[in-house]
Amino acid sequence: MGYKNLAECVADLEKHGHLIRIKEEVDPYLEMAAIHLRVYEKQGPALLFEKVKGSKFPAVSNLFGTLERSKFMFRDSLSKVEDLVSLRNDPMKALKNPVKYAGTALTAVTALPLKQSLFKSTFEKTTISSLPQIVNWPMDGGPFITMPQVFTEDIDKPGVMNSNLGMYRIQLAGNDYIADKEIGLHYQIHRGIGVHQTKANAKGEPLKVSIFVGGPPSHPLAAVMPLPEGLSELTFAGALGARRFRYFRDEEGFCISADADFVITGTVYPQENKPEGPFGDHLGYYSLTHPFPLMKVHNVYHKKDAIWSFTVVGRPPQEDTSFGALIHEITGSAIPKEIHGLKEVNAVDAAGVHPLLFAIGSERYTPYLKHRKPQEILTIANHILGKNQLSLAKYLFIAAREDDETLSANNIEGFITHVLERIDLEKDLHFYTNTTIDTLDYSGEGLNAGSKVVFAAAGQKRRDLMRILPKEFSLPKGFDYKIAIPGVLAVTAPGFLSKADALKDIENLKTVLKEFDLFDLPLIVVCDDAQFTAENINNLVWVTFTRSNPASDIDGVNAFTENKHWGCKGPVIIDARKKPHHAPELIKDEAVEKRINRLAEKGGSLFGII
DSSP states (O other): OOOHHHHHHHHHHHHHTTTEEEEEEEEEHHHHHHHHHHHHHHOOEEEEEEEOOOOOEEEEETTTTTTTHHHHTTTTTHHHOOOOOOOHHHHHHHHOOOOTHHHHHHHHHHTSOOEEEGGGGGGEEEEEEGGGOBOOOOOOOOESSEEEEEEEOOOOOGGGGGGEOOOOOEEETTTTTOTTTEEEEOTTTTTTHHHHHHHHHHHHHEEEEEEOOOOHHHHHHHHOOEEEEEEEOHHHHHHHHHHOOEEEOOTTOOEEETTTTTEEEEEEEEEEEEEEEEOTTTTSSSEEEEEEEEEEEEEEEEEOOEEEEEOOOOOSOOOOHHHHHHHHHOOOEEEHHHHHTTTEEEEEEGTTTEHHHHHEEEOOOOOOOGGOOOSSSHHHHHHHTTTTTGGOOEEEEEEEGGGHHHHHHTTHHHHHHHHHHOOTTTSEEEEEEEEEETTTHHHHBBBBBEEEEEEOSSSSSOOOSSOOOOOOOOTTTTTTTEEEEEEEEEEEEOOOOOOHHHHHHHHHHHHHHSSSTTTOOOOOEESSSOOOOHHHHHHHHHHHHHHHOOHHHEETTTTTEEEEEESSOOEEEEOOOOOTTOOOOOOHHHHHHHHGGGGGGGGSSTTTOO
């Protein structure tokens, strides 16, 4: 559907029963986020908040809350864009099937950005403090923009076709920011905007930044898409939205998205940082306060009928989960096409995305089943861990397609089971130490610092995974336990007080475990609450992989090091207890939860929905 703006999208969704209006006045401090979370949990509609306390602007959220709704918004253009992305990854398709792909090149050309100055008169000016000051979690450092489109250009090659449109969080107020004059940008230096800033810094010049909020839904989606090299986000936004990305320049030379609801312009000067955060993030914890680039605000523009767009970030699944599902629909096999031998890959959303990656690859070096072992898939694993966002993976489980043609990387329990049935614990764990991990992951002991591990499995089944523990099995006082899934035991251990005490706990546990035959129990997860961890597969992967740093938190029964390679003869033990250096997890405010119940009462806007 070629929406001209966000208001047109909202009207279309409402007409077809995909959106409801919240007519009561709602506080942007915690209440709006709590309402959003409650509705998302019920897989409910998009929400239009008509009365935002402290702001004249209405706000919309949960637009992408379900894959069904996302596909509905792009119902007229989705198939053409899938062909466009596919063609960029495999141009030979156009030669092999010219009839099918005849319109694809036309789609790309007609989606090129369009410069139009006619829209200048449609914008008015406001201030940062007049915008909806939405705070999602109790410990957040202030209000944030959670659905921004951050536009920058290459200072060496200016112009919109050499631009980057990315989604990086923006702190509007709080901390040491001067009200209405300064805001904070949070992004990683290797991202598109980081490359642009590095070039500007080298020249000693400020980087011009334009932040768009709202506009057609194709614009925020373009900002998060992992596009093939050479395919511009602005062109993609035009193709997906069936409407060219319209822009103009203001008097100071900043790029203004003509269809955006809000535009904030400003400059980032070399080496000017201020503390940003904390912020409740997608791993289910707070990202803490750290120095990040400071943006000096020049202007804040808005349309006359502007609608503020936002989402809530927290422990998966959340709205960004649906974003990811839509991205997968569009890109399909794009990543596997870029890595030879890779058949399928899945950044596991339930584990916070980057902490855990599943991959399936070819294993053709040892063609006979009885001799197959991880070889080619280790080469593929190295390639994966050096590829764009995939390089942020901390745990990589990789299996051979030849062992089971029906194996799916999207079946969490099934994939873990497949790997654990086949893995040789003495040979098939491969560590990368003293390396970088996701900025938002605090399982290491420094910002961006941690380790990685590959669990590789190829060949015949080695074991039938244990479902019931031996009758004589027991653990020392202070340890409780429960089978989470076949082959995985969750063990409650004393709280993690210090590294020395933790090592003693693990050594005590290993001493007892040596007394039992646990070949069919390859993985033990030491945690703070075995009942919670084993309750469901989402809890298991979230606790295990967000609360552990492989090099420091993996041990094993009868562990050894040979020729610099670590292995173990008994179960692998992952210490997934909360550590003193970890960030706090996200906990809802109970008073706020009670307050929003008023909307669920008869006559309330959410009656029958939450």
